[in-house]
Amino acid sequence: MGEVLEQFFIFVGLLVCLVHLVKCVRFSKCIFLHFWKVSPRSFLKSMGQWAVITGAGDGIGKAYSFELARQGLNVVLISRTPEKLQAIATEIEWTIGSSVKIIQADFTKDDIYEYIKEKLKDLEIGILVNNVGMLPNLLPRHFLNMPDDIQSLIHCNITSVVKMTQLILEHMESRRKGLILNISSGAALFPWPLYSTYSASKVLTPYAVSTPMTKYLNTNMITKTADEFVKESLNYVTIGDETCGCLAHEILASVLSLIPSWAFYSSVFQKMLLTRYMDYLKQNANIT
Numbered sequence: 001m002g003e004v005l006e007q008f009f010i011f012v013g014l015l016v017c018l019v020h021l022v023k024c025v026r027f028s029k030c031i032f033l034h035f036w037k038v039s040p041r042s043f044l045k046s047m048g049q050w051a052v053i054t055g056a057g058d059g060i061g062k063a064y065s066f067e068l069a070r071q072g073l074n075v076v077l078i079s080r081t082p083e084k085l086q087a088i089a090t091e092i093e094w095t096i097g098s099s100v101k102i103i104q105a106d107f108t109k110d111d112i113y114e115y116i117k118e119k120l121k122d123l124e125i126g127i128l129v130n131n132v133g134m135l136p137n138l139l140p141r142h143f144l145n146m147p148d149d150i151q152s153l154i155h156c157n158i159t160s161v162v163k164m165t166q167l168i169l170e171h172m173e174s175r176r177k178g179l180i181l182n183i184s185s186g187a188a189l190f191p192w193p194l195y196s197t198y199s200a201s202k203v204l205t206p207y208a209v210s211t212p213m214t215k216y217l218n219t220n221m222i223t224k225t226a227d228e229f230v231k232e233s234l235n236y237v238t239i240g241d242e243t244c245g246c247l248a249h250e251i252l253a254s255v256l257s258l259i260p261s262w263a264f265y266s267s268v269f270q271k272m273l274l275t276r277y278m279d280y281l282k283q284n285a286n287i288t
Helices: 002-036 041-047 059-070 082-095 113-119 150-175 196-201 226-236 247-256 261-265 267-284
Strands: 050-054 074-079 100-104 125-130 179-182
Touching: 041 125, 050 059, 050 150, 059 074, 059 082, 059 125, 059 226, 074 082, 082 100, 100 113, 113 150, 125 150, 150 179
Parallel strands: 050 074, 050 125, 074 100, 125 179
Antiparallel strands: none
16 A cells, blocks of 8 residues: 555656646746747748737737737727727838728627628638727726626627637638637736636736736836737747746746735735735826
């Protein structure tokens, strides 16, 4: 019996070592790509002629629109504000030369997908960026104090990913190639009290990025501009199924993963979110 237990624990130990070795190799790739600056242009162009970006009117979606156009793709911009889309389309066509199509759609609704499907008809779509999302409130708050319109959040953060993937994946499968980028949130990787609604709805992965949704948080080593994040994230698309988009966020995720879940749920952590973190947000974001 003792010999069997010994073999079992040796096996478990080897398995743990293997898991950590894989993590180290993956992290080494992130470091290599961060400093080597390998251009993903040929890989991205090989996926197809067009890239579709949801939530393209601002922030990360807008940055992806410009960067994918610079990489040689034509882009389809989808958002609910036609004036913003038209301005972005004009700038891309004028400064980069890529073809641009715009589709006005409000992702807080669930009756928009047949219209989008018709507009995307006959396009060779190689890349889909599921970026659209909404944050109920930047400041932490208890679940029962959340706005009543939870359904809009679900449609925007969850339904959009499923429906847009369903629309486009069929054509990618028939061509046997394609790339789908689901832009999630670092808040979805760990339990986040006082952000539970947003965290759960984005679990389907950047941390802090300075965008209109985050009230233009002041940038630093962790908080990236949308352009910085997007440029770096495209270098990592061949690493694996899930990345944090940039080296700083990968390091942050590794550190946070060492914190036990009971610590996140503790009253001390919640108090810190309600006091120190809220003060930080008020000082570093444009919150009125």
